[in-house]
Amino acid sequence: MRHSLKPTLQRARRLLGQVLTGPQALAFVPAMTLAAFWFGGEAWLLLAALGLPIIHAATGGFSAPRIEPEHDIPLPEDTLLALDRALHAAIETADRSGRATGCIMLAVDDLPDILARYGPGATEAMMLNLSARMTSSLREGDRVIRLPGGEFGVALAPMRHLDLETAIQMAGRLQLAVEEPMSLDATTIFVSCSVGFCLATRNPGNSSTDLLEAARAALLDAQQNGPSAIRAYNVRMRHARNPHGELADEAATALESGQIVPWFQPQISTNTGRITGFEALARWQHPERGLISPAEFLPLMEESGQIERLGEVMLYRALTALRAWDTAGLEIPRVGVNFASDDLHNPKLIDKIRWELDRFDLPAARLSIEVLETVVAATPDDTVSRNINGLAKLGCGIDLDDFGTGHASISSIRRFAVGRIKIDRSFVMKVDRDPEQQRMVNAILTMAERLNLDTLAEGVETLGEHAMLAQLGCGHVQGFGIARPMPFDQTLDWIRTHNAKLQEAPIIGRSAG
Secondary structure, eight states: OHHHHHHHHHHHHHHHHHHHHSGGGGGGHHHHHHHHHHHHHHHHHHHHHHHHHHHHHHTTTTSOOOOOOSSOOOOGGGHHHHHHHHHHHHHHHHHHHTOBOEEEEEEETTHHHHHHHHHHHHHHHHHHHHHHHHHHHSOTTOEEEEETTTEEEEEOOOBSOOOHHHHHHHHHHHHHHHHSOEEETTEEEOOOEEEEEEEGGGOSSSSHHHHHHHHHHHHHHHHHTOSSOEEEOOGGGTTTSOOHHHHHHHHHHHHHHTOEEEEEEEEEETTTOOEEEEEEEEEEEETTTEEEOHHHHHHHHHHTTOHHHHHHHHHHHHHHHHHHHHHTTOOOOOEEEEOOHHHHTOTTHHHHHHHHHHHHTOOGGGEEEEEEHHHHHHOOOHHHHHHHHHHHHHTOEEEEEEETSSOOOHHHHHHTTOOEEEEOHHHHTTTTTOHHHHHHHHHHHHHHHHTTOEEEEOOOOSHHHHHHHHHHTOOEEOSTTTOOOBOHHHHHHHHHHHHHHTTTSOOOOOOOO
8 A cells, every 4th residue: 555655645746846846836925925924024024035036946946847858869870870770670580580671771862952942941841751751651660760861771670571572562662652742832842762772681791780781782873873763782782882082092093094984865856856965974984893873983083173184084085976976977966065163163164175176076066065053053253154155155055954953043044155954853753744843844944935045854754754845845855764874885776776766656746835
């Protein structure tokens, strides 16, 4: 009986203490001082008036109440540790029960562009929404942990049957949940994601950390082949990730030895279906580690001051490709080369490009200079303006890349002599199914028409997107739905095959009006 009363007495004592020391106790001070004066006169009045606040302060009444958290919430720096612990527990349970587990890693594609377009508040709300979607699409025991940099890790609860096919289905379900359109602040947001996973049965080591690193290597491979790619870990990925320092040391040698070369992605007319050009995209084909993502090596080259040299190599090889296509009797109107901010700040850029064009005996109109919209929107530099306008006067095409992400004004578009805008893939995704995307693209195309600008849509992945863009009046399309970037030697067969198909396929017409 005594033991049963003890918790009750403790709760009563705690409640009484809160009443006497909490802020509400101050409400009784006037009444208590009045009572002291009534029974003891002025001496008791002064004692009560001075003593009660002192007692209240001594008992902590003026201190902020301490609120105990209901549970531990991992801080951002603790999330990798939390995922590692969840994987460790899953592996131990799987080993004891004879079941199987694994790790899935997922990353939102183009997160910096999303952040720039919608801002940090909306991006954070989006990430929270995605986390909830992922959790609801998995089983109750699966742990979804958000990681820095737009990544999520999933520790799969042990299950009786988990093979490669089942894991691919789970990864696909996660991807589908993430890529569903999201309504946020009266705006529909479209995102894509890359997914990599590793089953515990294919763990290259014995620990949860090994499993996590294997899943991350698979994710990296997916990102290199993305967007919206899914990859399972295999042995060749083990050394795919190279330490930052080693990559930086190898980058300069790779550039001069021909390991970093342009891969070419075709651009076609929505009206005729004919090839209107290729974009040259830098790729590093490492002799031991395979294809290394530009997201890895481009920042290293920028840090080491090699971006301008990369631009020179890309320009030379792109013009070499043009001459080779001409020699093969293939009609490729032009090739696009990306120029970074460092290139555009070079006061000798115009002379350098003029010299290269003369060297290959090519007219300037066959070279497109691709400039990021973020560069145009952010720079007040006269050198950049002089270079871009000088190249336009030389006859080069000026393409404004990733249009819609950098918030360039109409005046800056005219100031930089832009001839074509490349609509960012965030506007193109699911444009055939979402009316809001259609209205957005239609507004961009209307603006371009009024400004007498040509248009190209990037990131076209489906026939439906291709057809809708053609109907809306977009001039050119580019993306995985047409072809992935390819080495030069593969372009020859692709061009011939594509041209042969033009005789068989009907031309996609545009809508009237």
